[in-house]
Amino acid sequence: MAFEAFTLSHVFEKPFHPKDKFNIQCVDCHPPNIYLGTKQGTVQHLTLPSTLNSDPSPAREGNARKLSNSPVLRLRLAPPFNHLLALCNRAVTVHDMFSLEAKPGFKKIQNVAQFELSLRDDAVWVVTCPSQRRLIRLHALGADRWDVLREIALVQEPVELAVEGDSVCVGTGDRYLLCDLTTGRREELLQHGHGSRRQVLVGAVAGAGEFLINGPGGLGLCVLASGMCQRPPLPWPQDVLAACVCFPYALSLQAHELQVYSLLDQQCKQTVRLSGALGLCSTAGGALVFTDRAVLRLSAVPGRQQIQALVREERLGEALLLLEGGHSLHTPEERKELQRSITCRAGFQHFFQGRFTDAKDLFIEGQLDPRELLQLFPDLLPTLPADFPPREEHRAAARELRELWRSDTDSELRYLGFLGDFLRAVRDGGSPAAAEEADSALLWLYVRTADSDGLLRLLAQPNACKLRACESILVKDGRFFALGQLYRSHGKHQEAIQTWVDIVDGVRRDTSGAEVLGLIVSTLSRLEDRDTVWTHAAWTLRNDQELGVQIFTRRSAEDHFPPEDVLALLETYPRAHTLYLEFLIYESSSEEAGHHTLLAQAYVSLSLQDPEDAETRGKLRRLLWDSQRYDVSAVYERLKPTPLHQEKAIVLGRRGDHIGALTLLVRDSPDTTAAEEYCLRLAGQDLLLSLLNIYLTTEGRSTAALDLLNKYALELSGEKVLDALPEHWSVQLIADYLVGAMRGTIHQSRMRTMQKALEQARLLRHKALWMQASHSMLRLDGTQSCDGCHNALTAPPFARTAGGALLHLDCANHSATASPLCAGPHSDA
Incomplete structure (x- = not known):
């Protein structure tokens, strides 16, 4: 079915009768009222049973009035005053909209070739074109009279005109002009070069401050009141009889068809076949087309139906363009929903054709539910909810895609690579939609493509993988290290640690994670379940004392285990025991004398085990020199039978026996x-x-x-x-x-x-x-003041600094810089 932006229906048709002469010349509409002007000088009133666009029923005939023997060339309505203006026999007359009687008090405007109305908020203006005159005339229309406001001179006689707001667009024999009705300023737009006056077409786009004109070379132009064109031209035919705008479309009428052009992409969207069409009248939500004896109605198809029709025809780019450009066709909620749906559908088009970059961008923009993509991959179907509805329109394409994958492994890998890119982008974007299915699919994908790094990165972070489904995938592929990561990310620490212990002990074979022991320690050091920590701590220490002790040293300050319990556990692990004591003293700033004493004794033991270990002896000396907490006697007793003479001397010095220490160093130390x-x-x-x-x-x-x-x-x-x-x-x-x-x-x-x-x-x-x-004279005459308090010197006692400053004696006594070098008796005050 071809796309339809408008539907055509009959509003009125005059049955043919040999004696009945009835030929429609012009039409105007103000729903539910339609007015016909005939070549026989008659005005016919029609009434629709409902609003123009909701009821397809034909109109009912109302009053009719003979105005003249000459054709009625133009009808215009002024609803604020219930006025009907008619151009007949080169004169504009005013009639009542319903009785069609002439309004008393209104004189005819004689010698008028064309006229147009401007319905403003505060007034109604009438612009007329006097016959064979190079000017237009502006009238103010009232309830019972009209007044001439202004005349605007033109370079040529006007042929056609349209009014929008304060601006009027005039078409003359060879050009189009813009005139400002308030200032009288005129501006030439362009020359059209039409050979026939019938091709000079001007229409106003109501409420948009824009005019539609028939430009040169068969182009429809939308011109702003400022003279600028904000849209590309419409490539319509040369023999256009009439045109109007029903946003976002422009209608161009020919004798046997009407064409619908999109103002958004300037393409012809629909062609309506007609017979004997004479003219076009724009209405709210559509247009009226009239022939010699009939009036037809073009009703705009609801915007949602238009977009759905374009989507069914896979014209997704046009659907998105219509959605974005036709704001008035949809509510904001509808627009948002449709945009997402169309964008995702366009993404699937690109996806099935292998254009992955475009597909990814469109999927993300349209916020695609990842499950709609996952259902195309057979191995991922078990991870999807049983009640998730499949996309019917993708079934055929999905079958073709799966057949392609069976025969072309490289093609399958490309699609799997795209799936990974999309899922990672969705994950990085923080989208909560179908998080379980998306993360589970990523895990399956990493296993399927042997991407160990990606798999471990996924499981090392918080994830929403479905535990049972992903557990089965990892066990089946022998990914036990990753299985432990999966357990840990889901809070199952006991299962995670036991899985890794089995790998270290050789119960399970997995070489994908080299740092299994380090991960066990990292997990235990953050675990609050102390029973689990104590259960596995001894096993970890047996495998690696330096790593194992980190179970206790890497814990947060609020979660440290009692030091005495830990030291009791570490007694059989000397290296770990020493490291933990160092942690207590140097990092936790323990002031327990026992800790300092134990560390010194541990250093002694390590130094005796390896006499070449200069680092440990250096640590021992620093501890003996710096610490004030260790038990000197206990440490000396431990050092006394050893060859650690320098260390013994330090301890003797701490006991106050410096002579003994020096004697030991001189006589025994090498x-x-x-x-x-x-x-x-x-x-x-x-x-x-x-x-x-x-x-x-x-x-x-x-x-x-x-x-x-x-x-x-x-x-x-x-x-x-x-x-x-x-x-x-x-x-x-x-x-x-x-x-x-x-x-x-x-x-x-x-x-x-x-x-x-x-x-x-x-x-x-x-x-x-x-x-x-002191040997100089100074006269005090009441004008001098103290440089300290700035009060006058009124008594003989005073002081003067070396710099010559004068001070009261009290100020001099309180000044840190002043010294009384001379006093009152040396003055002649």
Whole structure:
């Protein structure tokens, strides 16, 4: 069935009778009233039984009145006043719309070739074209009179005109003009070049501020009152008799047919066959076409039916264009629903033809329910609800598609790739529609295409996969690592962990997830079910202590397990035990003495197990130096039988036995610099002297003592050093020390002398300023004011700063910068 924008029905037909002369010349309409003007000078009133577009019944004949023997060339209605205006015998007359009687008080407007009405909110204007005159005349129409308002001169005699608002479009013998009725300004639009005056057509688009004209070369042009064209031209025939606009369509009438053009894409949408058509009259929601003895009605098909017809014919682009452009045809809710439906249907067109980019964009724009796409894939049918209705119009195309997939694997992979792209786009867009089916389909797709990375990414995030259906898919394909992820994403942590434990223990084989143990730890560290954590913690520690301890160290601060319980569990796992103690002390800032003591003892044990482990010994030393919480006696007892001499020395120092610590470092430690570093860390001069004495009393350490003297000549007191040195050491042996010590002493003496001289100079400068200020005279005459409080100096006692500022004595005493260099007795106030 061909697309129909309008339906044709008969409104009125005058039966033929040889003696009855009745030939329709013009028509005008104001529903439910239709008025016919005949060539015999008669006006015929018709009444429709209902509104023009809802009832196909023919019109009833009403009054008829003979106006003249000349044809009635034009009828126009002014409903605000119930006026009927008729152009007959080159004169415009006014009649009552219902009785057709002439209105008294209205004089005929003589010598009129054409006229047109403008129904405004505040007035009714009549524009007339005087015969053989190059002007148009504007009249104001009232209830019982009319007045001439303005004349607008033209370059040529007008042939046809139309009025819209304040603008009038005039067609002359070779051009079209625009005139402003309020200002009288005129503007030439274009030259048409029509050879016949009958081809000069002008129509107003009611309420749009637009005119429809028959342009040159068989083009219908829509021109705004500003003179601009906002639409492309309509390619209609050359021999157009009449034209009008019924948005979003333009109707062009010829003798034997009427063509319907879309103003949205300028294409001819419908052709209505007619016989003997003479003219066209625009109405609300359609148009009237009249022949010599009949009137036919073109009624617009409801917009939804038009769009559905285009969709049935697979003219989806036209349907969308009509939907977008024909806003007045639908309610906002209908438009939104239709747009989604048509957009999705257009997407399926592209999908079946393999144009995936266009299909994806249209599916997303139309908010396609993913299930409508999933039902095309046989393997996904079990994931869909049993009551989900299939698309009947896709059945044939779906069968062809499946046959193609059976014979062409590459084609199937391309369609599967598109399915994945679309589902990911829907998922990323946050669409909640059919989330379970969409995520389940994605899981199946990743398994089907062996995309392990995509599968794990899906399951690592919150998802809406159907648990039982997806569980079956993963088990069937041996994806046990992903199965655990599926369990975990659905809150089944016990099942997830047990599945991964089976993989590690070799019960189930799956190489797709290399970090199974790490994932078990990550899950346990966030799990609130403590029974499950304790159940699997020991197993994890047996496999990897460093990973296993993270079950307890990665937990949130609010969810930590009691440290004593954890330490009890970790007693048989020394590496994990040490790491947990480090976590308690350095991250949780534990001040428990037991924790610090246990960590120190653990470091000792690890250092003894691997003497080459410098990192652990470094940690032990830092702990012994920095911590104030460990049990010194317990740690020393643990260190005492070990060869960890530097560590024993640190603990002895913590007990206050620095001499013992230094003696241990000098006599037992293989590191010759350890004792020196010990003294420097504690920053004590006495310790350096003690170390010197130990060196001097220890056999074979004379060279170390001499090096210590030379290195720390400034820090070691010369008097105490000389008392400690053996008597048999010569001056030449300690010459370097003596030179260094004397140089330091002399330097310090000179610095003290220089500082004393600078202070004396400063004192002299202040004395000079004081003397200068105190021996000068200052007259106080009541005009001076205190620079501190800005009040007048009215009494002799005052103070003056070195800079010359005058202050009250109280202000000077409270000022941090002022000093009273002179006082009242030195003035002559």
